[in-house]
Amino acid sequence: MSITFDLSGCLSERLGRGALEEALLREKTSSLRPALERLAALRMAGEGHPEFLLLPDRRADLEPARDLAAALAERCDDVLILGTGGSSLGGQTLYALADLPLGPRHPRLHFVDNVDPFGFERLLDSLDMERTGVVAISKSGSTAETLCQLAVILEALIEAVDESRLAGQVAVITEPKESPLSNLADRWRLPRLKHDLGVGGRFSVLSVVGLLPALLAGLDAAALREGAAEILDQALGERGTDLEGPAAGAALAVLLAERGYSQTVLMPYVDRLADFGLWYRQLWAESLGKEGKGTTPIRALGPVDQHSQLQLYLQGPADKLFTLIRLETQGQGPRISPKIVEDPRLAYLAGRHMGDLLDAMARATAETLVRNGRPTRLLTLDRLDEFVLGGLFMHFMLETVLAAELLGVDAFDQPAVEEGKVLAREYLAASGAATS
Amino acid sequence: MSITFDLSGCLSERLGRGALEEALLREKTSSLRPALERLAALRMAGEGHPEFLLLPDRRADLEPARDLAAALAERCDDVLILGTGGSSLGGQTLYALADLPLGPRHPRLHFVDNVDPFGFERLLDSLDMERTGVVAISKSGSTAETLCQLAVILEALIEAVDESRLAGQVAVITEPKESPLSNLADRWRLPRLKHDLGVGGRFSVLSVVGLLPALLAGLDAAALREGAAEILDQALGERGTDLEGPAAGAALAVLLAERGYSQTVLMPYVDRLADFGLWYRQLWAESLGKEGKGTTPIRALGPVDQHSQLQLYLQGPADKLFTLIRLETQGQGPRISPKIVEDPRLAYLAGRHMGDLLDAMARATAETLVRNGRPTRLLTLDRLDEFVLGGLFMHFMLETVLAAELLGVDAFDQPAVEEGKVLAREYLAASGAATS
Numbered sequence: 001m002s003i004t005f006d007l008s009g010c011l012s013e014r015l016g017r018g019a020l021e022e023a024l025l026r027e028k029t030s031s032l033r034p035a036l037e038r039l040a041a042l043r044m045a046g047e048g049h050p051e052f053l054l055l056p057d058r059r060a061d062l063e064p065a066r067d068l069a070a071a072l073a074e075r076c077d078d079v080l081i082l083g084t085g086g087s088s089l090g091g092q093t094l095y096a097l098a099d100l101p102l103g104p105r106h107p108r109l110h111f112v113d114n115v116d117p118f119g120f121e122r123l124l125d126s127l128d129m130e131r132t133g134v135v136a137i138s139k140s141g142s143t144a145e146t147l148c149q150l151a152v153i154l155e156a157l158i159e160a161v162d163e164s165r166l167a168g169q170v171a172v173i174t175e176p177k178e179s180p181l182s183n184l185a186d187r188w189r190l191p192r193l194k195h196d197l198g199v200g201g202r203f204s205v206l207s208v209v210g211l212l213p214a215l216l217a218g219l220d221a222a223a224l225r226e227g228a229a230e231i232l233d234q235a236l237g238e239r240g241t242d243l244e245g246p247a248a249g250a251a252l253a254v255l256l257a258e259r260g261y262s263q264t265v266l267m268p269y270v271d272r273l274a275d276f277g278l279w280y281r282q283l284w285a286e287s288l289g290k291e292g293k294g295t296t297p298i299r300a301l302g303p304v305d306q307h308s309q310l311q312l313y314l315q316g317p318a319d320k321l322f323t324l325i326r327l328e329t330q331g332q333g334p335r336i337s338p339k340i341v342e343d344p345r346l347a348y349l350a351g352r353h354m355g356d357l358l359d360a361m362a363r364a365t366a367e368t369l370v371r372n373g374r375p376t377r378l379l380t381l382d383r384l385d386e387f388v389l390g391g392l393f394m395h396f397m398l399e400t401v402l403a404a405e406l407l408g409v410d411a412f413d414q415p416a417v418e419e420g421k422v423l424a425r426e427y428l429a430a431s432g433a434a435t436s
Numbered sequence: 437m438s439i440t441f442d443l444s445g446c447l448s449e450r451l452g453r454g455a456l457e458e459a460l461l462r463e464k465t466s467s468l469r470p471a472l473e474r475l476a477a478l479r480m481a482g483e484g485h486p487e488f489l490l491l492p493d494r495r496a497d498l499e500p501a502r503d504l505a506a507a508l509a510e511r512c513d514d515v516l517i518l519g520t521g522g523s524s525l526g527g528q529t530l531y532a533l534a535d536l537p538l539g540p541r542h543p544r545l546h547f548v549d550n551v552d553p554f555g556f557e558r559l560l561d562s563l564d565m566e567r568t569g570v571v572a573i574s575k576s577g578s579t580a581e582t583l584c585q586l587a588v589i590l591e592a593l594i595e596a597v598d599e600s601r602l603a604g605q606v607a608v609i610t611e612p613k614e615s616p617l618s619n620l621a622d623r624w625r626l627p628r629l630k631h632d633l634g635v636g637g638r639f640s641v642l643s644v645v646g647l648l649p650a651l652l653a654g655l656d657a658a659a660l661r662e663g664a665a666e667i668l669d670q671a672l673g674e675r676g677t678d679l680e681g682p683a684a685g686a687a688l689a690v691l692l693a694e695r696g697y698s699q700t701v702l703m704p705y706v707d708r709l710a711d712f713g714l715w716y717r718q719l720w721a722e723s724l725g726k727e728g729k730g731t732t733p734i735r736a737l738g739p740v741d742q743h744s745q746l747q748l749y750l751q752g753p754a755d756k757l758f759t760l761i762r763l764e765t766q767g768q769g770p771r772i773s774p775k776i777v778e779d780p781r782l783a784y785l786a787g788r789h790m791g792d793l794l795d796a797m798a799r800a801t802a803e804t805l806v807r808n809g810r811p812t813r814l815l816t817l818d819r820l821d822e823f824v825l826g827g828l829f830m831h832f833m834l835e836t837v838l839a840a841e842l843l844g845v846d847a848f849d850q851p852a853v854e855e856g857k858v859l860a861r862e863y864l865a866a867s868g869a870a871t872s
Contacts, residue, residue, distance in 0.1 A: 085743025114740045115797075116707035117769020117790040124770075145739060148785055148793050151777050152770040180779045201743075262698060262755055263732060271552035282744035289748025296699060296748065296755075298734065303581060304550045306856065307521025307637075308718035312725025312732065314852035319698055319732075330867060333553020334560075334588040341587050343616045348861045349584055354553040356867055357584050357860075361551075364860035371855070416750035419807070420742065424793075424800035425784045431766060431792055 002382040003231075003391055005244045009366060010252055010321070010375035019375065020255055022243075028251035028406070029241045035405045036247060039398075040236040050412060051198030052397060055206040056229035056390070061194075062221055065208045068171055068191055069215035072107065075168050076133035079107045080123075081213055082149045083137035085286075086201020087173075088113040089279040090393075091213035093205070094224075096272045097389060098217035106218045107133065115145045124153070129160035134170045137209055139195045141179025144421070150184065167191065173209055200412055202283045205393050220386045227390030235398050246395050249377070250402035256321050256375060257295050264295050265313070268325035269302035269362035272384060277301065280396055287400045287411040294407070295321075303361040310365065314372045322369055322376040326362035327384055329355030438818040439667075439827055441680045445802060445812035446688055446757070452809065456691055458679075464687035464842070465677045471841045472683060475834075476672035486848060487634030488833060491642040492665035492826075497630075498657055501644045504607055504627055505651035508543065511604055512569035515543045516559075517649055518585045519573035521722075522637020523609075524549040525715040526829075527649035529641070530660075532708045533825060534653035542654045543569060551581045560589070565596035570606045573645055575631045577615025580857070586620065603627065609645055636848055638719045641829050656822045663826030671834050682831050685813070686838035692757050692811060693731050701749070703736035704761035705798035708820060710737050716832055723836045723847040730843070731757075739797040746801065750808045758805055758812040762798035763820055765791030 012019040042048045043057070072079055081091055092111045110123060134157075136150045157166060172185040172192040185192050193208045204210060206228055211221040235245050242248065253264055264284065266277050277299030288294035300309055302324065313320060332355030341350045349357070369376040381388055404411035448455040478484045479493070508515055517527055528547045546559060570593075572586045593602060608621040608628040621628050629644045640646060642664055647657040671681045678684065689700055700720065702713050713735030724730035736745055738760065749756060768791030777786045785793070805812040817824055840847035 084740055089744070113743075114707055114737070115790050115794050116705075117765060117794065119707040120790060121769060142781065143743075144785065144793060147777065147782060148772055148788075148790060151772045151782075151785065152790065154776050155773050180777075180782050183779050184776075262753060269552075271550055271555040278744075285745050285748035285752070289752030291751065292753055294748055294752040296732075296734070296752070298732070301550070304520055306853065307549075307579075308525070308714075309721050310856065311850040311852045312721035312730055314855075315727065316721070316725030316730040316732070317698060317728055329553060333557060334592075336584055336587045337591050340590050340620075341583070341616075343619050345578065346583060346587075346616050348864050349580065349587065352864060352867075354551050354556060354584060354588065356864055357580060358551050358553065360860045360863035360867060361856075364856050364863050368856040368859055372852070414747040416747045416808075417742065419750075420746065420797075420800050420804040423804055424796045427796035427800050428784050428788060428792055431788075431796060 002388050003395070004380045005249070006378040006380070007243050007248060007252060009370040010256070010377055014370055015373055015375060019373070020252070025243070025248065025251055025255060026241075028255055029243070029248045032247040032251065032402050032405065033241060035402060036236050036240045043232065043236065049198055050203065050401065051196055052203035052206065053232065055199070056225045056232055056394065058225070059222070061208055062211070065193060065212050065215055065221070068193060069212060071168070071191075072133045072135070072171065073105055073216060075131070076107045077131040078127050079109050079133040079135060079216055080153065081109055081111045081135050081137065082146050082153070084113040084143060084145050085282060086204055087137035087139065087143070087146070087209060089275070089282055090205025090210035093275040093279045094210055094214040094219060094389070095217050096275045097384070097386065098219060107216060109213055109216060112149055113145075115148055120149070120152075124156060129157055132157075132169065135173065135212060136170070136181065137173040137195070138181050139175055139201055139204075141174040141177070141181035144424070147180055150181075154184070154188070163188070173212065202286055203397055203412075205279065206390065214386075223386035224390035224393075227387035228394035231391040231394040231398070235395070246398035247402050249395075249399040250406055252377070253295065253321060253399075253403050254406040261319055261321050261375065262295050263298055263320040265298045265300050265320050265322045266325070267300035267302050267305065267322060269358055270325060270327045270381075270384060271301070273325060274301050276389075276392065283396060283400050286414050287404055288407060288409060290409050290413075290415065293409055302365060303358065306361065306365060313369065313374065318374065320374065322374060323379060324362060324366045324376065325379045325381065326359060327381045329359050331355060333358075438824050439831065440816045441685070442814040442816070443679050443684060443688060445806040445814060446692070450806055451811060455809070455811065456688070456695075461679070461684065461687055461691060462677075464691055465679070465684045468683040468687065468838050468841065469677060471838060472672050472676045479668065479672065485634055486639065486837065487632055488639035488642065489668065491635070492661045492668055492830065494661070495658070497644055498647070501629060501648050501651055501657070504629060505648060507604070507627075508569040508571070508607065509541055509652060511567070512543045513567040514563050515545050515569040515571060515652055516589065517545055517547045517571050517573065518582050518589070519645075520549040520579060520581050521718060522640055523573035523575065523579070523582070523645060525711070525718055526641025526646035529711040529715045530646055530650040530655060530825070531653050532711045533820070533822065534655060543652060545649055545652060548585055549581075551584055556585070556588070560592060565593055568593075568605065571609065571648060572606070572617065573609040573631070574617050575611055575637055575640075577610040577613070577617035580860070583616055586617075590620070590624070599624070609648065638722055639833055639848075641715065642826065659822035660826035660829075663823035664830035667827040667830040667834070671831070682834035683838050685831075685835040686842055688813070689731065689757060689835075689839050690842040697731070697755055697757050697811065699732045699734055699756040701734045701736050701756050701758045702761070703738050703741065703758060705738035705794055706761060706763045706817075706820060707737070709761060712825075712828065713737065719832060719836050722850050723840055724843060724845060726845050726849075726851065729845055738801060739794065742797065742801060749805065749810065754810065756810065758810060759815060760798060760802045760812065761815045761817065762795060763817045765795050767791060769794075
């Protein structure tokens with residue numbers, strides 16, 4: 001795999017006395033050995049919970065997804081991906097990898113994950129409904145925002161094109177059971193892909209939930225799963241408790257949380273991983289934030305956030321664990337002509353490539369954080385493609401599940417969010433009663 | 437002003453025993469009276485530090501900015517705004533308010549605030565350089581990223597158009613002193629606007645740094661300043677220590693920080709304020725995060741983050757203060773046709789507008805946070821336009837400056853960020869030596 005992890009910037013040998021001792025980290029990591037063996041057995045068996053572990057080895061679901069993507073791509077210049085949270089963030093992350101502008105065979109994707117009427121109407125106004133496709137994604141089939149969006153768009157489509165064409169432009173990903181969304185799909189005979197019952201939204205990026213958008217954008221879905229499978233092989237194998245693996249990452253976060261490090265900052269120096277930060281943020285927050293436990297995931301982006309957050313990171317409270325991601329970019333990108341930057345104060349730029357500057361900043365920030373006593377993990381990618389991104393997804397899903405194991409919480413539920421949904425429906429009913 | 441603040445969800449009367457007592461909040465707020473009087477005197481005098489307080493009453497700098505915007509708009513279909521941190525985030529926030537797609541008189545803006553070679557080349561490839569303008573913004577005139585971007589683009593422009601046309605397509609905002617950027621401007625006789633010496637980047641949104649992009653996008657710059665002036669009138673006037681003002685907001689954040697609330701979440705239920713969250717995040721972090729003090733600003737967006745962060749917010753550690761922003765949207769946006777949503781389980785949606793759903797979710801989430809004992813402040817906007825946004829900018833700048841007063845830190849410096857810059861230059865020099 002082309003991902004390397006350097007945890008040395010989190011340990012006392014570099015950070016100094018009072019910081020985490022390597023022996024302690026190794027001990028905590030080793031305590032995860034039984035959990036790793038359980039997960040390895042599950043994968044070997046090919047069934048059981050958590051099902052997301054089985055996705056990297058699956059291929060049978062790719063063919064229907066490819067067919068649907070091809071059909072939509074033929075009819076549509078734009079495709080709206082309706083869905084929120086785990087039904088959207090994986091696809092968004094993948095889309096950032098697409099080689100834009102896309103060729104004529106690939107529609108533009110729009111991830112519609114909110115219900116702001118202003119932006120929504122602006123988007124609809126900009127589209128040619130005759131050439132616009134829709135994929136509505138909701139595991140339960142009852143997500144209010146997604147159903148609201150779909151209802152409005154269905155009406156707009158019916159106005160613009162013949163009702164008989166709906167089934168060629170609109171598709172659904174939901175669980176194979178009775179629900180408001182599956183009823184809508186039945187009524188208009190919409191094509192649908194099955195949302196795996198045992199794969200929650202935040203673990204669904206390697207299922208058709210993430211892969212259908214990826215296929216629409218021309219990405220290699222099989223390579224994503226192959227990259228994930230390689231990380232699984234490593235993480236669940238003999239060397240799974242090495243300091244490079246997800247078990248060590250989980251142990252690190254939990255040990256630091258016990259010492260008051262309540263926040264974990266993920267800071268890629270790669271624009272195409274900006275949305276990866278959003279995906280990770282849901283994964284970590286929703287899986288661990290329960291029973292008063294968990295730490296707060298923070299999405300940052302380098303170098304731009306050096307001009308926004310670095311002051312706080314270096315001299316604010318020492319309550320954050322940092323994970324910087326750098327991509328080998330030396331010698332890449334446009335070169336800064338010495339003819340333009342003649343100023344001797346800019347000698348450090350003259351003749352350099354933009355990728356040299358980016359890389360120098362990533363390494364300098366990692367080093368500066370360590371010198372200021374802030375625990376910092378440095379991830380290096382030698383390239384960024386579907387294989388590597390699939391590996392990153394799997395690494396962080398495993399890290400999260402193993403952190404839940406150490407914290408003693410269930411990584412797969414989200415018991416708190418129902419209360420607000422019920423209350424919102426009450427308010428909505430009351431406002432309707434008042435205005436109608 | 438059309439902004440109302442409700443702090444009741446932070447106080448013991450609603451949150452219960454152990455929460456902040458209103459009397460304590462009022463006492464801490466009142467302790468800011470001398471600071472408010474000092475700021476009021478400064479404004480009255482029309483000079484002194486901090487200078488950002490004087491911007492709302494200034495008009496003389498608008499005319500040159502309008503002229504430059506008009507000249508660029510005539511020659512360009514696209515304008516790149518080069519700059520990072522405070523040289524970019526205010527403009528980005530303002531641009532979100534523009535009525536897109538813009539008319540033919542207004543160029544598309546691209547805020548280039550990073551140095552990822554991949555995205556940068558993709559952007560340049562998509563542009564017609566003959567119709568592309570550039571505004572390079574750097575207060576010091578020595579920001580490495582901005583100079584790197586500008587050098588590459590200058591070379592591309594010189595290749596595409598005659599060198600004599602540079603002065604019609606490229607402009608600069610920087611301090612009126614000798615610097616690498618001002619030298620480049622001299623060399624090609626580029627038009628420039630003055631970056632106010634006494635206004636740091638994160639306080640510069642109401643200066644030409646924010647207003648030039650706003651003018652390019654067709655926004656009303658004077659209305660922005662008028663909204664800010666009205667908030668100043670209120671905040672520095674007799675009722676400045678009321679619970680609705682920035683002084684109370686500062687006191688609230690600091691009192692809660694003392695009790696372990698180490699994070700402050702800003703969560704607008706307005707897509708057009710998503711970038712406002714980024715602007716605020718720099719302001720709060722960089723102004724307060726020093727000497728081990730400060731709290732971590734977190735940018736969220738509703739309702740989408742209910743499907744990502746709300747589980748953590750409700751049941752994770754009780755370490756966050758929440759500020760939700762809602763806009764009056766009842767009855768706005770597309771209506772959900774009862775003919776489409778016949779399912780009785782969707783009766784709560786039938787006949788409702790998208791804005792009804794959005795508003796119900798904002799109010800329900802605020803109430804649910806309070807019911808779960810999480811201190812929550814609710815801001816309501818009756819509309820969103822330049823006047824209101826100008827008011828929001830000023831409110832949060834004052835809140836930040838007053839929080840710094842209470843914490844005993846200097847809101848206007850950022851002493852920690854230099855170390856990493858120096859190291860990055862060393863690495864860059866070393867990599868150059870190795871490869872050249």
